[in-house]
Amino acid sequence: xxxxxxxxxxxxxxxxxxxxxxxxxxxxxxxxxxxxxxxxxxxxxxxxxxxxxxxxxxxxxxxxxxxxxxxxxxxxxxxxxxxxxxxxxxxxxxxxxxxxxxxxxxxxxxxxxxxxxxxxxxxxxxxxxxxxxxxxxxxxxxxxxxxxxxxxxxxxxxxxxxxxxxxxxxxxxxxxxxxxxxxxxxxxxxxxxxxxxxxxxxxxxxxxxxxxxxxxxxxxxxxxxxxxxxxxxxxxxxxxxxxxxxxxxxx
Ligand code: ADP
Numbered sequence: 001x002x003x004x005x006x007x008x009x010x011x012x013x014x015x016x017x018x019x020x021x022x023x024x025x026x027x028x029x030x031x032x033x034x035x036x037x038x039x040x041x042x043x044x045x046x047x048x049x050x051x052x053x054x055x056x057x058x059x060x061x062x063x064x065x066x067x068x069x070x071x072x073x074x075x076x077x078x079x080x081x082x083x084x085x086x087x088x089x090x091x092x093x094x095x096x097x098x099x100x101x102x103x104x105x106x107x108x109x110x111x112x113x114x115x116x117x118x119x120x121x122x123x124x125x126x127x128x129x130x131x132x133x134x135x136x137x138x139x140x141x142x143x144x145x146x147x148x149x150x151x152x153x154x155x156x157x158x159x160x161x162x163x164x165x166x167x168x169x170x171x172x173x174x175x176x177x178x179x180x181x182x183x184x185x186x187x188x189x190x191x192x193x194x195x196x197x198x199x200x201x202x203x204x205x206x207x208x209x210x211x212x213x214x215x216x217x218x219x220x221x222x223x224x225x226x227x228x229x230x231x232x233x234x235x236x237x238x239x240x241x242x243x244x245x246x247x248x249x250x251x
Contacts, residue, residue: 005164010178011163029245032076038189039146039201041199042092042200044214045088045200045215045219046085046088046089046133048112049081049082049084049085049088050085052077052078052081053078053081053082053085056074056075056077056078056081056111057074057077057078058075060075062072064067065073080212083108083212084212084214084224084227087212087214088214088216090216091214091216091217091220092216094149094220095199095216095219095220095223096225098143098220098224098227101143101146102143103143104140104141104142104143105142105143105144106140106141106222107139107140107141107142107144108138108139108164109138109139109140109147109177109179109248110133110138110170112144112147112148112151113133113138113151113168113179114131114133115148115172116148116151116152116155116169117129117131117151117155118157120152120155120156124159127159127165127166128165128166129145129155129159129165129166129168130165130166130167130168130169131168131169132168132170132242133169134167134169134170134171134172135168136171136172137172137177138170138177138248139247139251140163140228140249140251141228142227142228145229146224146227146228147224149177149220149221149224149225150221150246151168151179151181152195153179153218153220153221154181154221154244154246155168156217157218157244158181158182158183158242159183159218159241160181160213161183161185161186161242162184162185162186162242163185164183164184164185165184166182166183167180167181167182167183168180168181168182169182170173176247176248176250177247177248178245178246178247178248178249179245179246180243180244180245180246181243181244181245181246182241182242182243183241183242183243184240184241185241185242186238186239186241187237187238187240187241187242188203188235188236188238188242189236189238193234196218196234197218197219197222197232198219199219200214200215200216200219201215201219202215214234221246225246228248228249229250230246230247230248230249231247232244232245232247233245233247
């Protein structure tokens with residue numbers, strides 16, 4: 001009897017081990033596929049501006065002397081593609097770095113938001129970014145360089161995808177603290193709202209080529225916010241505008 005019992009128990013254990021093992025393999029496979037998709041997207045995104053730069057350089061080489069009017073257009077395109085590539089490389093490094101960096105300290109998010117609003121306002125004097133901060137607890141424990149990226153990304157997007165004022169508000173509700181970034185621009189459809197936080201996703205690739213987007217900004221913002229225990233959500237209506245809401249993590 002005892003023998004049968006032992007055998008039965010070990011069969012159960014083996015069966016359980018098999019389930020755990022299969023789950024582990026599935027999760028490894030999923031991670032690997034995600035990583036593979038990321039590398040393939042990243043290299044595609046990097047190759048495109050290189051190809052464009054090369055083709056303009058060749059155009060200048062072949063026709064530049066005969067058709068000097070081509071020069072201005074080509075140099076402009078080379079310059080903006082180089083800018084896009086630079087931004088892409090910076091953001092890819094940011095994504096890679098944020099996974100490995102662990103320098104944490106106590107941070108006053110209100111100060112960070114005030115600084116970033118000021119810096120962006122100085123860089124875009126023709127636009128208006130209004131900040132309204134209610135009293136509250138905006139302390140966080142985290143990495144200051146990473147946390148600074150969040151208002152940068154969300155305010156720059158608001159400026160890029162709208163023409164009116166951008167409103168930044170800080171408030172507390174039910175013991176939680178929020179920072180809200182509101183614009184009155186083109187808006188995002190319900191369907192697109194689910195995808196915009198994915199890496200490399202852009203609503204309209206052709207149009208966004210002109211705005212110099214990389215499709216990484218919101219993915220970076222989301223990863224950093226979640227790594228600090230917070231949440232990001234969006235509320236938006238086409239042609240009415242968008243509001244991105246950053247809920248701070250509880251300390
Ligand atoms: P990008 O570099 O293209 O701006 P993001 O990851 O920051 O990349 O944003 C992804 C996409 O989400 C953008 O291409 C744009 O279509 C849309 N989007 C982001 N912010 C806004 C906004 N404030 N208003 C309208 N659309 C937005």
